[in-house]
Amino acid sequence: MKRNWEGLVLKAMGGRDFRLTVLGTESVDGHYQRLLFDDGGLLTAYGTHPTMWIRLWFDNGGRAHQRAYTLVDPDPATGRFTLEFALHDGCAANWAAAATVGDTIDATVQGSAFQLPDPAPEHLYLVGDAASLPAVNSLLDAGADIPATVWLEYAHEGEKALTPRARAHHDVTWVPRRDAGRHLVDTVREALPAAGSAHYWLACEAATTRDLTRHLRRTLGVGKHQLTSLGYWRAA
Ligand SMILES: Cc1cc2nc3c(=O)[nH]c(=O)nc-3n(C[C@H](O)[C@H](O)[C@H](O)COP(=O)(O)OP(=O)(O)OC[C@H]3O[C@@H](n4cnc5c(N)ncnc54)[C@H](O)[C@@H]3O)c2cc1C
Known part of the structure; x- marks a missing residue:
């Protein structure tokens, strides 16, 4: 090939x-x-x-x-x-x-280079879906002691077959994919606080990731160093 x-x-x-x-x-x-x-x-x-x-x-x-x-x-x-x-x-x-x-x-x-901030953030806010659940799980493992709030978008019930590696202080909410991702954006925007000591990690469909990144940066004023975001797939 x-x-x-x-x-x-x-x-x-x-x-x-x-x-x-x-x-x-x-x-x-x-x-x-x-x-x-x-x-x-x-x-x-x-x-x-x-x-x-x-x-x-x-x-x-x-x-x-x-x-x-x-x-x-x-x-x-x-x-x-x-x-x-x-x-x-x-x-x-x-x-x-x-x-x-x-x-x-x-x-x-080529291109992969994430490390949890040092000193560790006081809270992790993670937004993902079926494609990024393996990455979300690696973050929950790596930051096992850090409280985390996680939103996971699912397109159908089958996508819940992969289990989030959540501990007692990890709060996971599954959000159905509706209106081409708008529902996840609205749900997260409503709930997401700006916290100086938190790290935000976003990896969803490309447009969804872009919307949430803009909200964090422009509306909540979250600093660049506090935010990691990457579109993981593109809706047709
Ligand atoms: C850094 C990074 C890490 C990733 N890690 C993983 C991982 O561990 N596991 C994993 O499953 N994916 C992961 N992804 C996402 C994966 O690379 C994409 O889903 C990719 O598009 C799949 O390629 P494909 O050839 O199957 O489909 P494509 O040829 O890209 O697309 C074919 C069709 O499927 C649709 N499509 C593509 N991906 C999805 C999806 N996730 N859900 C629904 N529809 C989709 C497209 O809109 C298109 O209509 C990762 C992406 C990135 C950027």
Whole structure:
């Protein structure tokens, strides 16, 4: 499969390539596919951090199709990690649903670099959905002692099949996806406070993420260093 211009740009930016091998595959209620991978040396080369993601190269009829996925429970000692694919009709999701043990896929590491602020924030406000739930879970694990308020958008009941890794001081609210994401934006805007000692992390559909980011920055005056936001997928 020939890579497109994205591959050249990533290489020029220092992105390194690794070949991953599928070691196991498990359906999560038919709505997510959880794949265990051998990392091909990736974790030794890069270490790990919360929300760490990689770019996978899927073959779309001979053309390269690059999509990002989040490492779940990466273990440098064994060189293994899991990826949890939310299933919909897309090239990446379809590849994951059909993958079998021994299949390989290429990955590039470029662009992922999140660390929880030091000193730790007094509160985490996290807004995500099925695509970013693996990243939300890595934040709840990494900041296990930090109180957190989490909103998760779901398009259908099946998306709740993946369990948030919430502790007693983590408050999780599932919000149905309505009006192309407007309902989540309104729900979060109404509830979200501006708090100087908090960190805000947003990763939803692109337009939803943009709306909430604007609200935090312009309406609530949240500082850049207190906010991490990235659109995780784009509605058609
Ligand atoms: C940093 C980062 C980390 C990510 N980590 C994960 C992860 O761990 N697990 C995960 O499942 N996703 C994750 N995503 C999201 C994933 O990359 C996108 O959903 C991607 O578009 C899927 O590619 P595809 O080839 O399956 O579908 P595409 O070819 O991109 O899209 C095909 C169709 O599916 C729709 N679509 C795409 N994604 C979704 C979705 N999530 N929900 C509903 N409809 C969708 C599109 O609107 C389009 O109509 C991550 C994204 C980023 C930016």
